[in-house]
Amino acid sequence: MGSLEQEVARRRTFAIISHPDAGKTTLTEKLLLLGGAIRTAGAVKARKAKKFATSDWMELEKQRGISITSSVMQFEYNGYKINILDTPGHQDFSEDTYRTLMAVDSVVMVLDAAKGVEPQTIKLFKVCRDRGIPIFTFINKLDRQGKEPLELFEEIEDVLGIESCPVNYPIGMGPTFRGVYDRIRKEVELYDEKKEQTILPAEGPEEWRPALEGLTDAVTLDRLEEDLLLIEEAGNRFDLEKVKTGQQTPVFFGSAISGFGVPSFLKHFLQLAPPPSGRDSSAGRIEPTDANFSGFIFKIQANMNPAHRDRVAFLRICSGKFEKGMETWLDRTGKPVKLAQPQQFFADSREMVEEAYPGDIVGIYDPGVYQIGDALCGTKETFHFGKLPTFPPEHFAKVRAKTALKQKHFLKGIHQLAQEGAIQIYRTEHFGNYILGAVGRLQFDVFVFRMEGEYNVELDIEPLSFRLARWLVDREIPRDALRSTTNLVVFDAHDRPVILFENEFALNWFQQKNPEIRLAETAM
The missing domain is CATH 3.40.50.300 (P-loop containing nucleotide triphosphate hydrolases)
Known part of the structure; x- marks a missing residue:
């Protein structure tokens, strides 16, 4: 092992984020294949063949073909120590993703070339931008027909509010896709369905045009030359300092399913992405x-x-x-x-x-x-790094064990799973009933599945009509103000009083009638 400074310098710790189905898990697997960490990619779509995505280890993930929990994968590549955190794409599991983003030094944002910037991408991106995390964009599925590259750049800048700078540029798209032109290395990387990598040095169009003639049509070559000229003259200049502060995103094109563009992306990324910082x-x-x-x-x-x-x-x-x-x-x-x-x-x-x-x-x-x-x-003089983000639940359900004999296992299970942070548990004041709170409904399915599989407890679960939780800042329960069917007083895992409201109207009505009562969106 090298010195502390050397070990820090060679580490890259990043998360991969995307909207569901943009190809995040597939890209993760191709990176693992490159690093020799796995030998075959267990594509999610191959579930019938019993090949599962390596990072989707929970049984429910295998059944549904989606990532539910963040996975950590570590491997060595070309002298770098790489830590990849593969995160859930589905919005119902975004709380796990938000916390994971606190533990990384950069982020790879995967976009579907046909769909561009999607709603879940916007939410995750906002968390990255608020933290100033460097963001690298991989536009996926170039072997299918999608939006024009210039349109995608415009979308990234307008919707996400971040400068884009293409590191490589696609030659054609869908049926006419023939590869990418690397603007930094000045070379053409040819797309081959047989997955044989061919790289041609090409300083400019006078070199790459002759090399590509016969491989694609003149219209595609003309479009490539026009677009590259436009980017050179009117596009954003690459600025590593802006990248490091999350103000500019380097953009790469490729196809994760075929693996095309992934090796060159990884090489660029490792050189440009920051090591761990203060x-x-x-x-x-x-x-x-x-x-x-x-x-x-x-x-x-x-x-x-x-x-x-x-x-x-x-x-x-x-x-x-x-x-x-x-x-x-x-x-x-x-x-x-x-x-x-x-x-x-x-x-x-x-x-x-x-x-x-x-x-x-x-x-x-x-x-x-x-x-x-x-x-x-490491010493008794401790310190902390601040609170990790928590989010108020938006869905609630009453839950109990179907069999009273399983009560001990039930209590152990709900408290252990709640400590993971994916769900919150509350109990009612008088009858001691347990209520679950979650950011997304699918969390309830995961909870039921895991309680049965891991604690051998079958559950009765009853959805409730409440949609908002607010903590009482002063912890005094205003009895007279709570005589309503549209709210309910419960206690969280730390015995702090919480009011559940059916909707925004019920919350606003309560606050207008009781302006002296202070409420908070998260536990104080």
Whole structure:
């Protein structure tokens, strides 16, 4: 191993985000294939052949063919240590994605060439922009007919409000797609359905035109020459400083399903993407090269190994060197914690790790002491990196075990799954009924599935009409103000009083009638 500075410099930790079906998981797999981390791609579409996407390890994900939970995959490539966080694309699981974005140094945004910027992409992009995370755009499915490249650039700039700068440019599209022209390396990368890579050096049209004649028609070549000239004269100049602050996105074209354009994208990305950088904390700026170890928990997952019923906390290392068995201090409690069983991941497979460095994601055994957002420090002088984002639930359901004999398992299951952050649990004041809250309805399906599969508890679940949750800032329950069928008082996992409202109208009515009562969208 090299010095701390060398190890930090060679790390790239990034998330892949997209709208569902844009090709995010397929791109992830092609990157893993390039790195030699897997031998065959288990495309989601090949479910009938029992080949599942490597990063979609949960049984329900395999059945539905969608990513439900963020996966962590780590591998070496050309001297770089790469940490990929593959995130759920479906909006019902966006809360997991938002937290994951707090643990990365850059983001790869996958767009479908035919659909452009889609609603879920906008939401995820906003989180990246608010944090100033560098964003790299991969426009996918060029082997199918899609929108014109110039139209896509305009859409990125108008809808997302970020400058775009194409690193490569497509030669044709759909049936006329023949490859891309790399504007930085000044070379043509030819598309071959047999997946044989052919690269032709070409400084300008006087070189690439003769090379492409016979491979495509004159109309395609004329369009390519016109578009490249227009981009050179009127397009945005590539500016690495703007890229680093999230103001400009380098754009790449390719086809993840065929693997075309993925190797050249990865090479460019590794050179342009930033290594782990400093983070603000309650003790000031913490640089990754600081000798004092620190990190934070951004995800907790129960029962990754059903045979052991274990809980794993995902730790993003922020500074210093991590060593197996090291003693750390938990900032929230001030108590020492020994990190005795650290693991590095490849989706659901894992191996023990002896040491790790800033940018790496390490799984640590959680005996029930960690919470999402917790900071771990190498000395007793602890600090924290601030709260991770939480989102008020928009869907609610009453839940109970079908069989009273399973009550003990039921309580263990709902509390453990709630600690992962995907759902929130509340209990009613008088009867002690349990109510689930989630950002998306599909979370309830996942909850029911996992309670049955992991805790052997069948559930009765009854959807409720409430749509908004508001915490009582002063914690005093206004009895007279709550005599209404459009709201309900419940208590969260920390016994803080919460009012559930049926809709915005009910909330506004309550606030107009009770201006002295202070409400908050998230727990204080």
